[in-house]
Amino acid sequence: MAASPFSSIRSTPKISAPAALVVPRRRSSVDLRSASANPLRVQIGGAAARTSRIRARIAASATPVMEEAAAGKESGSRVSTVVNVDLGNRSYPIYIGSSLLDEPDLLQRHVHGKRVLVVTNTTIAPLYLEKVTEALTHGNSNISVESVILPDGEKYKNMETLMKVFDKAVESRLDRRCTFVALGGGVIGDMCGFAAAAFLRGVNFIQIPTTLMAQVDSSVGGKTGINHPLGKNLIGAFYQPQCVLVDTDTLNTLPDRELASGIAEVVKYGLIRDAAFFEWQEKNMQALLARDPSALAYAIKRSCENKAEVVSLDEKESGLRATLNLGHTFGHAIETGVGYGQWLHGEAVAAGMVMAVDMSRRLGWIDDTIMNRVLNILQHAKLPIVPPETMTVEKFKNTMAVDKKVADGLLRLILLKGPLGSCVFTGDYDRKALDETLHAFCKN
Amino acid sequence: MAASPFSSIRSTPKISAPAALVVPRRRSSVDLRSASANPLRVQIGGAAARTSRIRARIAASATPVMEEAAAGKESGSRVSTVVNVDLGNRSYPIYIGSSLLDEPDLLQRHVHGKRVLVVTNTTIAPLYLEKVTEALTHGNSNISVESVILPDGEKYKNMETLMKVFDKAVESRLDRRCTFVALGGGVIGDMCGFAAAAFLRGVNFIQIPTTLMAQVDSSVGGKTGINHPLGKNLIGAFYQPQCVLVDTDTLNTLPDRELASGIAEVVKYGLIRDAAFFEWQEKNMQALLARDPSALAYAIKRSCENKAEVVSLDEKESGLRATLNLGHTFGHAIETGVGYGQWLHGEAVAAGMVMAVDMSRRLGWIDDTIMNRVLNILQHAKLPIVPPETMTVEKFKNTMAVDKKVADGLLRLILLKGPLGSCVFTGDYDRKALDETLHAFCKN
Numbered sequence: 001m002a003a004s005p006f007s008s009i010r011s012t013p014k015i016s017a018p019a020a021l022v023v024p025r026r027r028s029s030v031d032l033r034s035a036s037a038n039p040l041r042v043q044i045g046g047a048a049a050r051t052s053r054i055r056a057r058i059a060a061s062a063t064p065v066m067e068e069a070a071a072g073k074e075s076g077s078r079v080s081t082v083v084n085v086d087l088g089n090r091s092y093p094i095y096i097g098s099s100l101l102d103e104p105d106l107l108q109r110h111v112h113g114k115r116v117l118v119v120t121n122t123t124i125a126p127l128y129l130e131k132v133t134e135a136l137t138h139g140n141s142n143i144s145v146e147s148v149i150l151p152d153g154e155k156y157k158n159m160e161t162l163m164k165v166f167d168k169a170v171e172s173r174l175d176r177r178c179t180f181v182a183l184g185g186g187v188i189g190d191m192c193g194f195a196a197a198a199f200l201r202g203v204n205f206i207q208i209p210t211t212l213m214a215q216v217d218s219s220v221g222g223k224t225g226i227n228h229p230l231g232k233n234l235i236g237a238f239y240q241p242q243c244v245l246v247d248t249d250t251l252n253t254l255p256d257r258e259l260a261s262g263i264a265e266v267v268k269y270g271l272i273r274d275a276a277f278f279e280w281q282e283k284n285m286q287a288l289l290a291r292d293p294s295a296l297a298y299a300i301k302r303s304c305e306n307k308a309e310v311v312s313l314d315e316k317e318s319g320l321r322a323t324l325n326l327g328h329t330f331g332h333a334i335e336t337g338v339g340y341g342q343w344l345h346g347e348a349v350a351a352g353m354v355m356a357v358d359m360s361r362r363l364g365w366i367d368d369t370i371m372n373r374v375l376n377i378l379q380h381a382k383l384p385i386v387p388p389e390t391m392t393v394e395k396f397k398n399t400m401a402v403d404k405k406v407a408d409g410l411l412r413l414i415l416l417k418g419p420l421g422s423c424v425f426t427g428d429y430d431r432k433a434l435d436e437t438l439h440a441f442c443k444n
Numbered sequence: 445m446a447a448s449p450f451s452s453i454r455s456t457p458k459i460s461a462p463a464a465l466v467v468p469r470r471r472s473s474v475d476l477r478s479a480s481a482n483p484l485r486v487q488i489g490g491a492a493a494r495t496s497r498i499r500a501r502i503a504a505s506a507t508p509v510m511e512e513a514a515a516g517k518e519s520g521s522r523v524s525t526v527v528n529v530d531l532g533n534r535s536y537p538i539y540i541g542s543s544l545l546d547e548p549d550l551l552q553r554h555v556h557g558k559r560v561l562v563v564t565n566t567t568i569a570p571l572y573l574e575k576v577t578e579a580l581t582h583g584n585s586n587i588s589v590e591s592v593i594l595p596d597g598e599k600y601k602n603m604e605t606l607m608k609v610f611d612k613a614v615e616s617r618l619d620r621r622c623t624f625v626a627l628g629g630g631v632i633g634d635m636c637g638f639a640a641a642a643f644l645r646g647v648n649f650i651q652i653p654t655t656l657m658a659q660v661d662s663s664v665g666g667k668t669g670i671n672h673p674l675g676k677n678l679i680g681a682f683y684q685p686q687c688v689l690v691d692t693d694t695l696n697t698l699p700d701r702e703l704a705s706g707i708a709e710v711v712k713y714g715l716i717r718d719a720a721f722f723e724w725q726e727k728n729m730q731a732l733l734a735r736d737p738s739a740l741a742y743a744i745k746r747s748c749e750n751k752a753e754v755v756s757l758d759e760k761e762s763g764l765r766a767t768l769n770l771g772h773t774f775g776h777a778i779e780t781g782v783g784y785g786q787w788l789h790g791e792a793v794a795a796g797m798v799m800a801v802d803m804s805r806r807l808g809w810i811d812d813t814i815m816n817r818v819l820n821i822l823q824h825a826k827l828p829i830v831p832p833e834t835m836t837v838e839k840f841k842n843t844m845a846v847d848k849k850v851a852d853g854l855l856r857l858i859l860l861k862g863p864l865g866s867c868v869f870t871g872d873y874d875r876k877a878l879d880e881t882l883h884a885f886c887k888n
């Protein structure tokens with residue numbers, strides 16, 4: 001029943017964008033100088049630069065994470081960096097760089113108590129569980145590590161699987177001073193985080209995201225949770241980790257489709273608040289797809305910085321933070337409509353962003369050129385730009401009606417408005433535009 | 445298998461307390477003047493008065509909650525009062541008095557959004573659901589009320605039952621601006637509170653506790669959660685309500701055994717920090733058992749004030765707050781050992797308090813007279829003073845090993861130390877005393 005996202009890419013878009021999409025020629029050599037020479041001098045452009053309400057201090061440390069580690073690794077010294085997520089007494093660092101899992105101290109300084117529960121899945125455990133266990137215990141025989149290996153996939157992000165984490169924690173007699181470690185992608189991070197939030201009403205946790213999606217999205221924001229059969233992420237908690245460790249080497253084992261899924265979120269940050277970053281992506285997409293470590297580290301860092309700034313300004317998602325959900329309302333409807341796990345999250349978000357941008361265009365809020373640039377960059381990343389054929393207008397409407405951004409019956413959406421890098425979160429839009437977009441992207 | 449707590453009361457205590465317990469003669473007329481004439485001039489005695497670290501402002505408003513309501517009701521005007529739980533931007537009021545459910549405004553001022561989900565059980569729904577629905581909607585046709593009626597009892601305080609709340613909330617398409625209302629005892633309050641904490645990562649909730657236990661215990665502190673098959677309250681959240689409404693009239697339908705269970709917690713407050721309140725209880729136990737509304741309202745108010753003060757000083761249970769668990773470590777072991785729901789929580793706590801007091805006595809930390817007064821007051825309330833015969837030393841030790849107060853393998857306990865109204869939370873005690881107490885109270 002559920003169509004592959006890639007069959008959708010090949011299908012003729014029913015949207016009214018130009019029939020022939022012009023893919024601009026790219027430079028044959030990727031220009032990373034602006035990123036790698038001064039990776040810490042980041043300009044937060046677009047909407048962010050304009051806001052005068054910035055209370056957050058988003059610091060990107062100028063010191064390499066591990067000087068020793070950096071010494072022997074050329075690329076390591078260039079990309080190792082720290083993004084501090086500033087949330088008062090719940091602030092935490094995101095370490096980004098290659099070979100960070102070879103540095104035991106980095107993890108161990110954030111372990112509380114003597115006992116650790118690593119939550120991972122059947123795909124990641126054979127690849128990295130031993131390495132992480134070694135990093136947690138190296139030179140410290142006091143630390144004991146338990147692990148629970150969950151089935152892999154969004155369809156297991158449910159209460160039944162979550163209970164396996166609680167079962168393991170209770171059976172292992174873990175107490176309040178233990179630390180949960182999430183080793184895996186977004187599903188593992190969300191479930192482990194919620195388990196940590198709820199076990200004994202809250203224990204410490206550390207995230208080691210191993211997908212680009214998890215590194216640029218769930219690394220920041222403290223959103224944890226599970227799905228309900230009728231909707232995504234309907235049960236959960238806001239809960240912050242002690243630290244996030246992003247070892248870019250873990251992306252070497254990531255399938256192409258998953259890499260592209262993460263890139264969808266990277267594109268999103270450019271669209272909602274950072275035009276300069278979007279332009280950097282337009283120039284460097286080939287390097288990202290080729291997994292150039294410096295390009296990846298820069299994209300992760302700048303994504304985390306953008307998200308950290310938004311989250312610092314609005315931790316509990318009362319308004320501004322909702323802008324991080326560009327394309328997600330349509331995207332969640334796709335994920336729910338085709339069944340969790342059929343489309344990757346970023347794939348659904350990519351098609352959802354196109355729909356949100358199409359709607360913004362219909363409202364006359366953005367220039368047509370933005371639509372073209374969005375289509376181009378997503379297609380370059382081999383991401384879907386239309387929903388699957390099985391999606392109907394009714395399916396969209398049913399799922400969107402239970403979206404968390406509905407307030408008192410009114411669906412609020414994130415839409416682009418103004419120049420590139422500007423967006424709004426609003427329920428004040430012409431319903432006709434939403435209907436037109438839904439009908440343009442669905443057969444019935 | 446599980447023994448009735450009352451068979452235990454009749455069994456000969458194996459503890460070394462005096463074989464013949466002297467029950468002091470009581471006044472034939474209950475002296476409530478000190479409580480009802482100036483119910484708001486409460487002296488927080490004992491340990492509380494001594495602490496110089498008090499940062500909390502615990503206010504008991506001098507104004508009756510509802511002047512109109514009070515006008516026509518003699519007792520109402522004397523007992524209606526507000527205890528403010530001061531937790532910064534998560535502060536909330538506890539309204540205490542009779543006929544408060546007849547005052548729609550009191551509830552409606554705390555409802556966020558237009559939609560309410562009342563979570564209650566099969567026992568309470570026939571008694572109060574209609575009344576609460578009327579109070580929520582009276583004069584306000586904008587408010588729509590859904591309800592979910594759960595099976596009654598501690599044994600249903602599990603993930604399966606919790607899912608019924610989420611199912612109802614999702615099926616009803618409730619959004620973030622809805623309000624959950626807990627109508628029932630502690631189990632309903634704990635489950636509804638955890639559901640509210642986790643649904644869409646947090647919605648507003650209101651507590652309407654209908655048991656004395658819930659009124660004096662779960663009204664304050666924001667502890668919510670469910671049980672795991674291997675332990676009580678192992679999964680949950682700290683989450684504060686918008687308000688708590690205690691209508692003392694709901695106690696008129698409470699079975700005697702449940703009333704006594706609540707009294708166990710009232711006694712606890714006296715023992716851990718309020719000697720004057722303990723003395724008041726010794727004088728007024730008969731009035732409490734006879735459900736004198738003024739005596740009940742005073743006991744609830746003073747219990748909530750004591751708990752609010754402790755919680756304000758230590759919201760996340762790092763130390764001081766743990767003292768509220770006097771008797772609970774032993775008590776939880778009893779509840780787990782005999783199976784949830786066989787013994788009421790307060791019954792288990794009563795026997796647990798006797799064990800904790802016995803251990804304190806063995807350590808030489810308290811005078812023998814305190815032990816006698818504890819035995820006397822609990823027996824007067826018809827509460828058990830020894831664990832059921834099925835409890836073994838091994839059962840106690842197994843459950844206590846997974847207690848939340850274990851830190852790095854060391855079991856910390858709340859024990860009395862010094863004059864009446866003084867206690868400590870410590871892992872620094874002679875293990876021999878714990879062993880002796882366990883063996884004194886268990887056959888094997």
